[in-house]
Amino acid sequence: MLLQIKDTSDLVKITDIQELIDPNVNIVHGKDQKGQEEQDNDSFSKENLVFPSGESLPRCWLDANYRE
Template sequence: MFLQTKDTQDLVKILDIQELIDPNNDIVHAQDQEGEEEQEPDIFKKENLTFPSGEILPRCWLDANYRKAQVS
């Protein structure tokens, strides 16, 4: 799966989807899709990533207590 960084608009390839959808992780391991050669894996904060369309990540991927916040 590819996501995009908010600041530079660079594409990154997510290496572990489970890490991405787990709301208890605030980081993901991904590879920057820059140039022709495979880049080394790096750490990215999920709050700094969006879908390539510009849509933000689902709240349930970012906040483990998202259901409690909706009730209040």
Template sequence: MLLQDKQSGSLVEVLDVADLVNPSTGQIQGRIQAGQEEQDPEDIAKEQLVFPSGEELPRCWVDQNYQRDSKMSA
């Protein structure tokens, strides 16, 4: 899966989608897609990432209290 870095605009290959959708994990292992050679994997904070369309990641992927918080505000 490819996401985009908010600051640089570079595409990032997500190496483990399970970490991406796990709200208790704040970072993922990814490879920045820059140049012709494959880059080394690095830790990337989820808050730095968006979908290539510019849409934010779903709250349930980044906030482990999203269900509790949404019930309290209702």
């Protein structure tokens, strides 16, 4: 799944979808999609990621207590 970094508009390929949808995990691992070569895995804060359309991530992916 590709997501976008809010501040730079760079794309990130998320390597573990379970990390992304788990509201108890604040950091996800992915590969920055800069350049033509495959980049190494890096860590990204969920707070700094959005969908490529600019839409925010669902609250249930970010907040374990979203129902309260």
